[in-house]
Amino acid sequence: xxxxxxxxxxxxxxxxxxxxxxxxxxxxxxxxxxxxxxxxxxxxxxxxxxxxxxxxxxxxxxxxxxxxxxxxxxxxx
Amino acid sequence: xxxxxxxxxxxxxxxxxxxxxxxxxxxxxxxxxxxxxxxxxxxxxxxxxxxxxxxxxxxxxxxxxxxxxxxxxxxxxxxxxxxxxxxxxxxxxxxxxxxxxxxxxxxxxxxxxxxxxxxxxxxxxxxxxxxxxxxxxxxxxxxx
Numbered sequence: 001x002x003x004x005x006x007x008x009x010x011x012x013x014x015x016x017x018x019x020x021x022x023x024x025x026x027x028x029x030x031x032x033x034x035x036x037x038x039x040x041x042x043x044x045x046x047x048x049x050x051x052x053x054x055x056x057x058x059x060x061x062x063x064x065x066x067x068x069x070x071x072x073x074x075x076x077x
Numbered sequence: 078x079x080x081x082x083x084x085x086x087x088x089x090x091x092x093x094x095x096x097x098x099x100x101x102x103x104x105x106x107x108x109x110x111x112x113x114x115x116x117x118x119x120x121x122x123x124x125x126x127x128x129x130x131x132x133x134x135x136x137x138x139x140x141x142x143x144x145x146x147x148x149x150x151x152x153x154x155x156x157x158x159x160x161x162x163x164x165x166x167x168x169x170x171x172x173x174x175x176x177x178x179x180x181x182x183x184x185x186x187x188x189x190x191x192x193x194x195x196x197x198x199x200x201x202x203x204x205x206x207x208x209x210x211x212x213x214x215x216x217x218x219x220x221x
Contacts, residue, residue: 033157036079036218040159045220049158 009069012042015060030059080153081160082218083139088211091131096204099124103197114192121200128204163217171210178202 016022024042028035033052040046041056048056057064078086102120103110110117143151156164182198 033159034079034154037157037159046159046162052158 007071008047009044009071010041010067011069012038012056012067015062015067019060027056027059031055078143079218080140080151081156082215083143083151084136085211085214085218087132087135087139089208089215091128091135092204092208092211095124095128095131096201096208098127099197099200099204110193110197112193114196117193117196121196124200128207163214166217167210167213170213171206174209175202175206178205 012027016024016027024038025035028038031038031052032055033048037046037048037052041048041052053064053068057067060067099121103117108116112120140151178198179202182195182202185198186192186195
Protein backbone atom coordinates (compact mmCIF):
# COMPACT_ATOMS: atom_id res chain seq x y z
CA UNK A 1 0.00 0.00 0.00
CA UNK A 2 2.62 2.48 -1.02
CA UNK A 3 3.10 4.96 -3.79
CA UNK A 4 4.72 3.97 -7.06
CA UNK A 5 6.54 0.70 -7.55
CA UNK A 6 7.16 -1.25 -4.35
CA UNK A 7 10.78 -1.49 -3.28
CA UNK A 8 10.13 -4.72 -1.45
CA UNK A 9 9.91 -8.07 -3.18
CA UNK A 10 9.42 -11.45 -1.56
CA UNK A 11 9.83 -15.16 -2.09
CA UNK A 12 6.76 -16.27 -0.20
CA UNK A 13 5.42 -18.29 -3.10
CA UNK A 14 8.69 -20.21 -3.46
CA UNK A 15 8.93 -20.75 0.28
CA UNK A 16 5.34 -22.00 0.42
CA UNK A 17 6.15 -24.46 -2.33
CA UNK A 18 9.27 -25.61 -0.50
CA UNK A 19 7.25 -25.96 2.71
CA UNK A 20 5.22 -28.82 1.28
CA UNK A 21 2.93 -26.70 -0.87
CA UNK A 22 1.65 -24.78 2.12
CA UNK A 23 -1.58 -23.04 1.19
CA UNK A 24 -2.08 -19.30 1.52
CA UNK A 25 -4.84 -20.00 4.01
CA UNK A 26 -2.51 -22.12 6.14
CA UNK A 27 0.16 -19.42 6.09
CA UNK A 28 -2.44 -16.78 6.95
CA UNK A 29 -3.57 -18.89 9.90
CA UNK A 30 0.01 -19.23 11.15
CA UNK A 31 0.75 -15.53 10.75
CA UNK A 32 -2.58 -14.31 12.12
CA UNK A 33 -3.78 -12.33 9.13
CA UNK A 34 -6.44 -12.94 6.48
CA UNK A 35 -5.76 -14.99 3.36
CA UNK A 36 -6.40 -11.87 1.28
CA UNK A 37 -3.54 -10.13 3.06
CA UNK A 38 -1.18 -12.99 2.27
CA UNK A 39 -2.33 -12.84 -1.38
CA UNK A 40 -1.69 -9.08 -1.47
CA UNK A 41 1.76 -9.45 0.12
CA UNK A 42 2.69 -12.30 -2.19
CA UNK A 43 1.69 -10.28 -5.26
CA UNK A 44 3.63 -7.24 -4.02
CA UNK A 45 0.47 -5.15 -3.66
CA UNK A 46 0.94 -4.64 0.06
CA UNK A 47 4.06 -4.23 2.20
CA UNK A 48 3.42 -5.75 5.61
CA UNK A 49 4.38 -4.28 8.95
CA UNK A 50 7.68 -5.35 10.45
CA UNK A 51 5.89 -7.62 12.92
CA UNK A 52 3.91 -9.46 10.22
CA UNK A 53 7.08 -9.74 8.13
CA UNK A 54 8.84 -11.40 11.06
CA UNK A 55 5.84 -13.66 11.63
CA UNK A 56 5.93 -14.78 8.01
CA UNK A 57 9.65 -15.46 8.21
CA UNK A 58 9.11 -17.39 11.44
CA UNK A 59 6.36 -19.45 9.78
CA UNK A 60 8.94 -20.65 7.26
CA UNK A 61 11.73 -20.89 9.82
CA UNK A 62 13.78 -18.59 7.63
CA UNK A 63 15.58 -15.31 8.28
CA UNK A 64 13.71 -12.16 7.30
CA UNK A 65 16.06 -11.30 4.43
CA UNK A 66 15.45 -14.68 2.84
CA UNK A 67 11.74 -13.94 2.64
CA UNK A 68 11.78 -10.23 1.85
CA UNK A 69 14.24 -8.33 -0.31
CA UNK A 70 14.61 -4.60 -0.56
CA UNK A 71 15.89 -2.85 -3.70
CA UNK A 72 17.45 0.50 -2.76
CA UNK A 73 17.93 1.47 -6.41
CA UNK A 74 14.16 2.02 -6.76
CA UNK A 75 14.07 4.79 -4.15
CA UNK A 76 12.40 7.89 -5.48
CA UNK A 77 10.36 6.08 -8.15
CA UNK B 78 -15.00 -10.88 -3.22
CA UNK B 79 -14.63 -10.98 0.54
CA UNK B 80 -17.33 -10.16 3.06
CA UNK B 81 -15.80 -6.71 3.61
CA UNK B 82 -15.76 -5.99 -0.13
CA UNK B 83 -19.40 -7.06 -0.46
CA UNK B 84 -20.25 -4.76 2.45
CA UNK B 85 -18.52 -1.87 0.72
CA UNK B 86 -20.32 -2.65 -2.54
CA UNK B 87 -23.66 -2.68 -0.69
CA UNK B 88 -22.82 0.68 0.90
CA UNK B 89 -22.07 2.18 -2.50
CA UNK B 90 -25.30 0.78 -3.92
CA UNK B 91 -27.48 1.98 -1.04
CA UNK B 92 -25.88 5.42 -1.08
CA UNK B 93 -26.43 5.85 -4.80
CA UNK B 94 -29.98 4.45 -4.81
CA UNK B 95 -31.25 6.43 -1.81
CA UNK B 96 -29.55 9.61 -3.02
CA UNK B 97 -31.18 9.17 -6.43
CA UNK B 98 -34.55 8.64 -4.77
CA UNK B 99 -34.11 11.76 -2.61
CA UNK B 100 -33.07 13.81 -5.65
CA UNK B 101 -36.07 12.55 -7.62
CA UNK B 102 -38.39 13.32 -4.71
CA UNK B 103 -36.88 16.79 -4.32
CA UNK B 104 -37.38 17.61 -7.98
CA UNK B 105 -40.64 15.88 -8.76
CA UNK B 106 -42.21 15.09 -5.35
CA UNK B 107 -45.42 16.60 -4.02
CA UNK B 108 -43.61 19.15 -1.85
CA UNK B 109 -40.09 18.47 -3.03
CA UNK B 110 -37.52 21.11 -2.32
CA UNK B 111 -40.31 23.67 -1.84
CA UNK B 112 -41.33 22.07 1.46
CA UNK B 113 -40.51 23.46 4.89
CA UNK B 114 -37.08 22.90 6.43
CA UNK B 115 -38.60 20.71 9.15
CA UNK B 116 -40.46 18.60 6.59
CA UNK B 117 -37.41 18.13 4.38
CA UNK B 118 -35.18 17.38 7.39
CA UNK B 119 -37.64 14.72 8.52
CA UNK B 120 -37.56 13.23 5.02
CA UNK B 121 -33.77 13.12 5.18
CA UNK B 122 -33.93 11.29 8.50
CA UNK B 123 -36.25 8.75 6.91
CA UNK B 124 -33.84 8.44 4.01
CA UNK B 125 -30.99 7.68 6.42
CA UNK B 126 -33.22 5.04 8.00
CA UNK B 127 -33.83 3.55 4.53
CA UNK B 128 -30.07 3.41 3.94
CA UNK B 129 -29.56 1.51 7.19
CA UNK B 130 -32.46 -0.85 6.45
CA UNK B 131 -31.23 -1.41 2.87
CA UNK B 132 -27.73 -2.21 4.13
CA UNK B 133 -29.01 -4.74 6.66
CA UNK B 134 -31.36 -6.46 4.21
CA UNK B 135 -28.88 -6.44 1.34
CA UNK B 136 -26.14 -7.86 3.57
CA UNK B 137 -28.41 -10.74 4.60
CA UNK B 138 -29.51 -11.43 1.01
CA UNK B 139 -25.99 -11.17 -0.44
CA UNK B 140 -24.57 -13.38 2.30
CA UNK B 141 -27.16 -16.08 1.59
CA UNK B 142 -26.89 -15.87 -2.22
CA UNK B 143 -23.09 -15.79 -2.34
CA UNK B 144 -22.88 -18.66 0.14
CA UNK B 145 -25.22 -20.72 -2.06
CA UNK B 146 -23.34 -19.89 -5.28
CA UNK B 147 -19.87 -20.44 -3.79
CA UNK B 148 -21.00 -23.47 -1.76
CA UNK B 149 -19.06 -21.97 1.12
CA UNK B 150 -20.31 -19.71 3.89
CA UNK B 151 -19.53 -16.05 3.26
CA UNK B 152 -18.50 -14.72 6.63
CA UNK B 153 -16.57 -11.81 8.00
CA UNK B 154 -13.00 -12.43 9.09
CA UNK B 155 -11.21 -10.76 11.93
CA UNK B 156 -9.71 -7.53 10.68
CA UNK B 157 -5.96 -7.41 10.32
CA UNK B 158 -3.46 -4.60 9.73
CA UNK B 159 -4.26 -4.39 6.00
CA UNK B 160 -7.98 -3.99 6.73
CA UNK B 161 -7.15 -1.20 9.19
CA UNK B 162 -4.88 0.49 6.63
CA UNK B 163 -7.53 0.25 3.91
CA UNK B 164 -10.21 1.60 6.28
CA UNK B 165 -7.95 4.47 7.35
CA UNK B 166 -7.19 5.55 3.79
CA UNK B 167 -10.83 5.20 2.74
CA UNK B 168 -11.93 7.17 5.81
CA UNK B 169 -9.48 9.93 4.88
CA UNK B 170 -11.07 10.19 1.43
CA UNK B 171 -14.60 10.20 2.84
CA UNK B 172 -13.69 12.79 5.46
CA UNK B 173 -12.16 14.99 2.76
CA UNK B 174 -15.38 14.90 0.74
CA UNK B 175 -17.52 15.58 3.82
CA UNK B 176 -15.31 18.54 4.76
CA UNK B 177 -15.62 20.04 1.29
CA UNK B 178 -19.37 19.47 1.45
CA UNK B 179 -19.69 21.23 4.80
CA UNK B 180 -17.74 24.22 3.51
CA UNK B 181 -19.94 24.27 0.40
CA UNK B 182 -23.06 24.32 2.61
CA UNK B 183 -21.71 27.27 4.60
CA UNK B 184 -20.92 29.06 1.34
CA UNK B 185 -24.45 28.35 0.10
CA UNK B 186 -25.95 29.81 3.27
CA UNK B 187 -23.56 32.74 3.25
CA UNK B 188 -24.76 33.65 -0.22
CA UNK B 189 -28.33 33.61 0.94
CA UNK B 190 -29.47 30.21 -0.30
CA UNK B 191 -32.67 28.86 1.20
CA UNK B 192 -32.04 26.81 4.34
CA UNK B 193 -33.95 23.93 2.80
CA UNK B 194 -31.24 23.66 0.15
CA UNK B 195 -28.65 23.42 2.92
CA UNK B 196 -30.54 20.46 4.33
CA UNK B 197 -30.40 18.72 0.95
CA UNK B 198 -26.75 19.64 0.59
CA UNK B 199 -25.97 18.26 4.05
CA UNK B 200 -27.65 14.99 3.16
CA UNK B 201 -25.95 14.90 -0.24
CA UNK B 202 -22.52 15.56 1.23
CA UNK B 203 -23.01 12.83 3.83
CA UNK B 204 -24.16 10.32 1.24
CA UNK B 205 -21.35 11.25 -1.14
CA UNK B 206 -18.80 10.91 1.65
CA UNK B 207 -20.19 7.48 2.50
CA UNK B 208 -20.08 6.39 -1.13
CA UNK B 209 -16.51 7.68 -1.52
CA UNK B 210 -15.51 5.85 1.67
CA UNK B 211 -16.98 2.55 0.48
CA UNK B 212 -15.75 2.93 -3.10
CA UNK B 213 -12.27 3.75 -1.81
CA UNK B 214 -12.31 0.56 0.23
CA UNK B 215 -13.18 -1.43 -2.89
CA UNK B 216 -10.37 0.23 -4.85
CA UNK B 217 -7.75 -0.18 -2.12
CA UNK B 218 -8.64 -3.82 -1.61
CA UNK B 219 -8.08 -4.35 -5.33
CA UNK B 220 -4.93 -2.32 -5.94
CA UNK B 221 -3.26 -2.89 -2.59
